[in-house]
Amino acid sequence: MSVRRNKKGVRHLYGIVAVVYISICALVLIIGFMDVRGMIEDYNAGQAKLMSGLLTENINMALDTEISQVEEISYAIVGGREDNPNYIYESLQFYAMRSNISGIGFIDYTHTTYGTRGDHLDLAKYGYLSQISEVSDTILTDPYRSRITATMIMTVLVPIYKEGKYFGTVYANIPLDMMQKYVSIDNLKDNADIYLINSHSLNCISCTDGVRAAAGTWDNLTLRRSQMVFEQPGEYQKHVKAMKQGKKGDAFSYELNGVSYTMGYERIDKMEDWYLAVELTNEALSGSFYLFRDRLVMYAVVLVLITLAAGVVMLILEITRRKNFEKLSETDTMTGLYNQKTFIAKVEEYITNAGDGGALIFVDVDNFKSYNDTYGHMNGDAVLRKFATELQTEFGSEHVVARYGGDEFTVFVRHLTNIGMVEMAMERLEQCLSEIDLDNYGRVALNFSAGGACYPQDAVNYADLCKCADAALYRVKKDGKGRFGWYQNS
Amino acid sequence: MKKLGASLVVILLFFSLLAGVRTGSVQPEHRKLRTYQMFSERQDNGRPNIYLITKGYASNYWTRLRSGAVNAAQEEDCNIYLGGTQSEEHPELLAYLMTEALKAGADAIIVSPTNVPEVVDAAQKVQDAGVPLIFVDTILNEHVFDVCYETDNMQAGRLAARELISLLHKQGRSETERLSVGVGIGMMESQTILERLAGFQEYWSANAPETWSVLEDIKCNQGDADIAQAQSYDFMKENRDLAGLVALNNGSSIGTARAVKNMGRTDLAVVGFDYSDEMQALIRDESYHVSSIVQRQYDMGYESVKAAKQLLSGYTVPYKYIDTGVQQINADNIDSPYIQNVVGH
Numbered sequence: 001m002s003v004r005r006n007k008k009g010v011r012h013l014y015g016i017v018a019v020v021y022i023s024i025c026a027l028v029l030i031i032g033f034m035d036v037r038g039m040i041e042d043y044n045a046g047q048a049k050l051m052s053g054l055l056t057e058n059i060n061m062a063l064d065t066e067i068s069q070v071e072e073i074s075y076a077i078v079g080g081r082e083d084n085p086n087y088i089y090e091s092l093q094f095y096a097m098r099s100n101i102s103g104i105g106f107i108d109y110t111h112t113t114y115g116t117r118g119d120h121l122d123l124a125k126y127g128y129l130s131q132i133s134e135v136s137d138t139i140l141t142d143p144y145r146s147r148i149t150a151t152m153i154m155t156v157l158v159p160i161y162k163e164g165k166y167f168g169t170v171y172a173n174i175p176l177d178m179m180q181k182y183v184s185i186d187n188l189k190d191n192a193d194i195y196l197i198n199s200h201s202l203n204c205i206s207c208t209d210g211v212r213a214a215a216g217t218w219d220n221l222t223l224r225r226s227q228m229v230f231e232q233p234g235e236y237q238k239h240v241k242a243m244k245q246g247k248k249g250d251a252f253s254y255e256l257n258g259v260s261y262t263m264g265y266e267r268i269d270k271m272e273d274w275y276l277a278v279e280l281t282n283e284a285l286s287g288s289f290y291l292f293r294d295r296l297v298m299y300a301v302v303l304v305l306i307t308l309a310a311g312v313v314m315l316i317l318e319i320t321r322r323k324n325f326e327k328l329s330e331t332d333t334m335t336g337l338y339n340q341k342t343f344i345a346k347v348e349e350y351i352t353n354a355g356d357g358g359a360l361i362f363v364d365v366d367n368f369k370s371y372n373d374t375y376g377h378m379n380g381d382a383v384l385r386k387f388a389t390e391l392q393t394e395f396g397s398e399h400v401v402a403r404y405g406g407d408e409f410t411v412f413v414r415h416l417t418n419i420g421m422v423e424m425a426m427e428r429l430e431q432c433l434s435e436i437d438l439d440n441y442g443r444v445a446l447n448f449s450a451g452g453a454c455y456p457q458d459a460v461n462y463a464d465l466c467k468c469a470d471a472a473l474y475r476v477k478k479d480g481k482g483r484f485g486w487y488q489n490s
Numbered sequence: 491m492k493k494l495g496a497s498l499v500v501i502l503l504f505f506s507l508l509a510g511v512r513t514g515s516v517q518p519e520h521r522k523l524r525t526y527q528m529f530s531e532r533q534d535n536g537r538p539n540i541y542l543i544t545k546g547y548a549s550n551y552w553t554r555l556r557s558g559a560v561n562a563a564q565e566e567d568c569n570i571y572l573g574g575t576q577s578e579e580h581p582e583l584l585a586y587l588m589t590e591a592l593k594a595g596a597d598a599i600i601v602s603p604t605n606v607p608e609v610v611d612a613a614q615k616v617q618d619a620g621v622p623l624i625f626v627d628t629i630l631n632e633h634v635f636d637v638c639y640e641t642d643n644m645q646a647g648r649l650a651a652r653e654l655i656s657l658l659h660k661q662g663r664s665e666t667e668r669l670s671v672g673v674g675i676g677m678m679e680s681q682t683i684l685e686r687l688a689g690f691q692e693y694w695s696a697n698a699p700e701t702w703s704v705l706e707d708i709k710c711n712q713g714d715a716d717i718a719q720a721q722s723y724d725f726m727k728e729n730r731d732l733a734g735l736v737a738l739n740n741g742s743s744i745g746t747a748r749a750v751k752n753m754g755r756t757d758l759a760v761v762g763f764d765y766s767d768e769m770q771a772l773i774r775d776e777s778y779h780v781s782s783i784v785q786r787q788y789d790m791g792y793e794s795v796k797a798a799k800q801l802l803s804g805y806t807v808p809y810k811y812i813d814t815g816v817q818q819i820n821a822d823n824i825d826s827p828y829i830q831n832v833v834g835h
Binding site for chain 2: 117118125142144145146147148149150151152198200201202203205215216217218219220222223225226
């Protein structure tokens with residue numbers, strides 16, 4: 001009873017340990033996943049910010065270079081001794097041919113344009129012509145569509161003063177898609193959109209042929225806001241406010257039409273109120289991270305499955321091992337019958353728990369030593385195995401059969417109601433165990449002596465029952481061996 | 491009897507298929523039900539053949555545009571063939587019609603494009619074939635056309651903002667007063683709409699008083715006037731300080747005008763686009779403060795045919811992008827001969 005309770009308790013313990021182990025694994029995975037996700041988001045934001053910062057630096061430098069070149073040429077051509085506007089225009093044209101400029105000209109202090117009529121009409125249309133004489137510094141206009149090229153351009157306006165007096169303004173048109181070559185991100189160009197964003201109107205214009213828009217396409221961040229899904233409330237407002245306040249730059253992530261993006265933005269120093277924004281898909285930004293995350297999840301799942309499988313296998317092996325061990329510790333290795341210790345335990349258990357009667361029988365192989373001496377130990381073992389087999393066959397698992405030691409066997413008959421049945425069984429055994437075929441010796445005669453005692457009639461505990469059965473056996477041997485006798489008859 | 495019935499069904503099916511070919515209701519390449527208008531038979535009379543393909547043909551807007559093109563074709567002694575799709579919703583049909591025009595031997599093609607890859611590819615094919623290609627109403631940011639006639643929608647948006655600010659001032663709105671204005675748009679992906687919105691936002695952010703704000707909830711109605719009307723009701727219900735509404739396309743304007751009229755909101759300043767009956771009625775009603783920005787679509791059609799003839803004659807056009815301009819119409823000028831001419835009456 002206590003053994004059984006112990007085994008049950010151990011199984012429960014295994015179960016608890018398994019559940020705790022799997023729970024800890026799951027918790028670790030969840031925490032790890034959350035950490036990785038957080039890392040991915042931080043990484044994305046950092047990368048986007050870094051990229052937009054680098055790109056803005058490129059843009060700023062490029063614009064700076066373009067503007068500086070226009071200024072230098074302007075000062076050189078216009079600021080020199082030459083005052084003839086036509087000559088000035090021709091010289092500017094010559095310069096433009098060797099640069100990225102798509103249109104160039106000169107507007108004198110009378111607002112006469114020395115350049116294409118199209119440029120003049122555009123500058124007038126967008127209000128720049130009326131302002132140029134009031135501006136003392138170089139300015140870069142907002143993007144607009146040129147009627148000559150039908151593409152989006154920005155115009156550099158360089159005011160020229162001679163002897164302190166306004167002389168005129170050089171204008172030079174920079175195509176917006178020129179930005180493309182300064183902001184190309186070879187590794188990510190299929191996953192990136194570059195925008196200029198105006199911090200007041202939140203208008204966006206695409207600078208590149210990106211994921212969602214062709215170069216020169218207008219959009220508005222306020223309009224897109226309704227489609228964007230932010231993780232943190234107030235995230236969008238925070239960044240819009242930062243842009244309106246002229247902050248240098250930052251980055252934020254969102255989901256748009258089911259795709260995750262990160263947008264990094266940086267102020268463009270040469271374009272007042274404008275920011276450069278780089279919008280990248282998170283998958284592209286942290287493609288390796290997502291791959292890593294997917295692999296991690298896959299490995300984790302596989303690991304958990306393997307662990308579970310290993311656990312199950314180990315459990316099965318352990319159970320099998322225990323059973324085998326129990327079996328080994330309970331049985332006689334040669335015959336496979338119970339050993340003495342197990343026999344005693346089982347009989348005592350029966351006597352303690354059962355209310356029915358029983359019979360304890362000792363069976364002794366007659367002259368066993370001679371078999372070993374005459375026929376060898378191998379054949380001697382064969383005799384013992386035959387006894388074991390026949391006893392097992394006769395009495396089965398319903399009763400307890402054991403090898404008590406050496407050439408002595410014992411049987412405990414459970415639920416005995418009629419000793420006649422035992423006597424008949426013993427007679428059958430005498431028949432079965434009358435001879436044996438031995439290797440090299442052929443058929444050889446067998447005999448046994450057996451003595452039995454009844455429970456509770458002869459004794460009420462194992463020790464006394466044993467003594468009675470032993471006494472019965474002794475009497476049988478003394479009377480000539482080769483038969484079965486009861487204790488009562490002693 | 492069964493055989494007779496089956497025969498009748500077969501005959502009916504056969505004739506319905508035949509009927510479908512001419513109107514383009516069912517075509518082998520376009521098995522889903524989409525309606526478009528195919529060109530009439532080409533005439534070989536020695537005159538240049540100009541094909542005009544529009545992304546709409548039933549509305550007053552497109553009728554005016556086509557009318558301009560037809561008149562110019564008559565003046566320039568050209569054949570003109572009209573085709574188009576029922577709406578902007580199936581741009582692949584535009585590409586199909588462009589290809590068909592090319593196959594039919596068009597000397598020049600005029601099209602109101604949509605910014606989708608199919609149309610860009612079709613435009614490229616037209617260019618590669620050496621056929622002059624002219625855009626009307628919409629520009630593509632691709633180098634696949636010879637000239638474009640359209641409204642500068644950024645400017646139109648700026649004008650809409652200017653008009654709205656002007657109307658609010660006329661209503662006596664103070665520059666320190668907190669008020670909001672709602673914006674309704676049609677198709678969210680339409681570059682026309684986006685440019686108008688960009689122009690509106692740009693002008694408003696630079697010129698409107700700080701306390702006058704544009705509601706962040708910009709309502710998109712996909713070009714459906716009924717949805718626009720419902721959304722206008724929402725604007726009115728959700729915003730107590732609503733002082734103005736701007737509708738950036740014809741469908742939005744129709745819906746907004748209906749809503750304002752039904753609710754009797756004479757306190758609202760309204761700026762819309764185009765010249766629908768609803769907008770016209772509201773402008774004429776002196777109790778409302780309304781202005782409409784109308785395009786010059788007649789000029790688009792007219793000038794595009796003129797340009798086509800010029801290109802076919804070996805001349806170049808001076809500019810690649812021509813803004814045909816807009817005109818604001820309000821209670822002050824609606825009955826002037828000039829305005830009536832602009833709107834085609």
